[in-house]
Amino acid sequence: MRNPSTSAAHGRRRAVLSASKIRKTKLLIAYWIQLMDVSNMLEDEKKLLxxxxxxxxxxxxxxxxxRHLDLGGRNLLATxxxxxxxxxxxxxxAMMEPRGHADMYGVILVRPTSPNSDAGAIFIHNSGYSSMCGHVTIALGRYLFDRGRPLSGNSFRLECPCGDVVVRREGAGGEGPSVxxxxxGRVVLEKMVASTSRNSRAEFDVAYGGAYYAVLPARELGVRFGHESLETMRSLLTEFVAxxxxxxxxxxxxxxQLAHLYGAILTEDGPLRSDAANRHLCWFGEGQIDRSPTGSGVTARLALAMKRGQAAAQVLYSFAGASGLEFGGRIIGQAGDEVLTEIEGLAYYTGRQTLVLERDDPLVHGFRPSESFAKF
Structure with missing residues (x-):
């Protein structure tokens, strides 16, 4: 026989739980009504991103x-x-202020044009578009894997403007790095000369890793690596790249569409090392500084080191960019003057949101403060 006091307690608990559920339900309904109102208003004006x-x-x-956009195109460059x-x-x-910033980077996922690819990637940044991006590819390795995109095992084929790359997730259940x-990669020019305010004859090489980079040691800019402020380095590299x-x-x-100097990679003095991280700083676009070691830039550096006899196949080299966090890169093969490389790293989620683009906002499609200030 049930104890009356216990039954009463159960009844009170059910009433409290029921009231709590009702309050939560009301709040949820109110939230969805507000969300629907905003969504309907914005959907009518096509302002959700x-x-x-x-x-x-x-x-x-x-x-x-x-991927819902019907872009077409015979290849991804046309798309x-x-x-x-x-x-x-x-x-x-998405890239410019007020929703982005001067060093923002992103990717537009599109339908691949090749039947052999699983997804297409258009790489975007504050000042335009790029032909290849390693740090985005590493992130997509996790993003697409988490959404069940690979067709077989832990790997998939990503169509990029520079060509197809094969991406896989390491570790049990894909919990390791993206590779x-x-x-x-290849070296296309050697011992070229440019000038800056600190050195009228800065010598550099040009190497390709999906994009073209000028590669030079810090001494060619008249500086010691890590001994100048980041903004000083940005300014000097802007002079140099121009x-x-x-x-x-x-x-x-x-x-x-691909034959242009995308950026510059400023390295420490000395040859590539296998016993410690190789630090460098990547300037790209129209003055952006990559926080990461730049995946395509790692391929370019490996191609240059291989040509100089400073790198060996199947050795994992570490590279660090402005953040100090590392990518791994190894040469897995060579065909004539070209090297085949694998690049690896880790990516993390930081948020999910809906960008609002109001029709009456004078900055609805973004702006660059440097450009608007110049018009004052």
Whole structure:
């Protein structure tokens, strides 16, 4: 026989739980009503932009899934051109202030144009587009794996503007780092000369790892690596890249959309090391500083080191960028002047949000303070 006091206690508990559920339900309904009101208002005006934010070694990755867009194109470069013509406002809104910042980076996920690929990636940043991005590829290794995108095992094929790369997740259940087999790397120019305010004859080489980079030791800029402020280094590299771009012609190495000097990699003095992290600083676009070691830049450095006899195949080298967090890179093969590399690293989620683009906002499609200030 049930104890009356126990039954009464159970009854009070059920009443409390019931009241609590009712309050939670009311709050949930109110929340969804508000959300529906905002969504309906914004949907009518086409002002919603769903994103997932991640970072790889400190470098931001803002992911925008646009696989619903019918972009077409015979290859991903053509798809990118169509996106740029019709939807560049998406890049501007997500990358520039007030929703982004001067060093923001992201990716537009699109349908692949190749039947052999699982997804397509258009790499975007504050000042435009890039042909390859290693830190984004590492992040997509986790993002797409978590959403069940691989067709077999822990790997999938990602179509990039520079070509296809194969990405896999390491560890049991894909809990380890992302590893991608990059497009072949190569050295295209050696002992070129540019000028800066500190050195009128800064010598550099140009190497390719999905994008073209000027690679030079810090002494060529008249500085000691790590002994100047980041903004000083940014300023010096901005001077250097402007001079380097004017000094070289990459048109004979690639098609017009790819044949340009994307950035510069400033290294420590001395050869590549296998017993410690190799530090460098990557400047890209129109003045952005990569927090990560730059995956495509790692391939470029490995290609340069291999040509100089300073790197060996199947050895895992570590590289660190502005954040101090490392990528691993190894040469897995060589074909003539080209090297085949694998790059690995870890990526982490930082947020998920809906960007709001109000029609009446004068900055709805983003702005750069440096440009607006110059018009005062």
């Amino acid at each position: 769903e994103i997932v934010d991640m970072h790889t070694a400190g470098e931001p990755v803002r992911i925008i899934d646009a 990118r051109s169509r996106f740029q013509e019709r939807f560049d406002y998406i890049r501007r809104s 991608f087999r990059n497009v072949p 001079s380097a771009r004017a000094a070289i012609d990459l048109s004979r190495f690639d098609e017009p």
